[in-house]
Amino acid sequence: xxxxxxxxxxxxxxxxxxxxxxxxxxxxxxxxxxxxxxxxxxxxxxxxxxxxxxxxxxxxxxxxxxxxxxxxxxxxxxxxxxxxxxxxxxxxxxxxxxxxxxxxxxxxxxxxxxxxxxxxxxxxxxxxxxxxxxxxxxxxxxxxxxxxxxxxxxxxxxxxxxxxxxxxxxxxxxxxxxxxxxxxxxxxxxxxxxxxxxxxxxxxxxxxxxx
Numbered sequence: 001x002x003x004x005x006x007x008x009x010x011x012x013x014x015x016x017x018x019x020x021x022x023x024x025x026x027x028x029x030x031x032x033x034x035x036x037x038x039x040x041x042x043x044x045x046x047x048x049x050x051x052x053x054x055x056x057x058x059x060x061x062x063x064x065x066x067x068x069x070x071x072x073x074x075x076x077x078x079x080x081x082x083x084x085x086x087x088x089x090x091x092x093x094x095x096x097x098x099x100x101x102x103x104x105x106x107x108x109x110x111x112x113x114x115x116x117x118x119x120x121x122x123x124x125x126x127x128x129x130x131x132x133x134x135x136x137x138x139x140x141x142x143x144x145x146x147x148x149x150x151x152x153x154x155x156x157x158x159x160x161x162x163x164x165x166x167x168x169x170x171x172x173x174x175x176x177x178x179x180x181x182x183x184x185x186x187x188x189x190x191x192x193x194x195x196x197x198x199x200x201x202x203x204x205x206x207x208x209x210x211x
Contacts, residue, residue, distance in 0.1 A: 023162030049178030
């Protein structure tokens with residue numbers, strides 16, 4: 001077992017942590033805290049890229065954010081379920097990484113993986129503290145859970161000032177080039193090149209900060 005983490009982000013896909021809480025992770029790492037990300041899937045079912053390419057992109061983004069650890073739970077992309085079996089997988093990772101705080105998706109939204117990941121992570125955080133739940137690994141329950149929101153019309157109760165690391169967050173997002181580096185027509189959203197995604201992210205960060 002490695003040294004415990006101060007903060008662990010548990011998100012569905014390899015670029016979700018960067019988009020949702022990359023600034024918070026970068027801030028914490030800059031302050032000398034041990035931070036990490038647990039990607040629940042490899043993003044292999046996405047329209048663009050593949051599992052191997054997205055793994056390399058995730059590793060590059062982890063370096064940019066200064067993460068102490070980045071792991072992957074290996075759940076099937078596009079098919080995350082809140083099953084007991086999956087809860088055991090995630091709870092085992094929580095026991096190994098022993099985070100004080102976990103950051104998760106805000107439930108809801110149109111991507112079913114994001115919604116399921118939120119519920120699964122919250123349930124696993126509780127189960128990880130049960131000595132008889134199973135798995136045989138370390139028992140640990142995080143002290144706090146925070147839900148991160150970006151694209152949903154929700155007023156946050158807590159905001160983190162990431163002014164000093166906003167460019168780090170954006171650089172980490174750019175590291176996922178297969179997802180944001182070219183024209184993407186994936187339904188009713190069109191990201192015509194990287195700049196069209198980066199600027200809305202910057203705008204949302206400003207909007208939350210101004211509030």
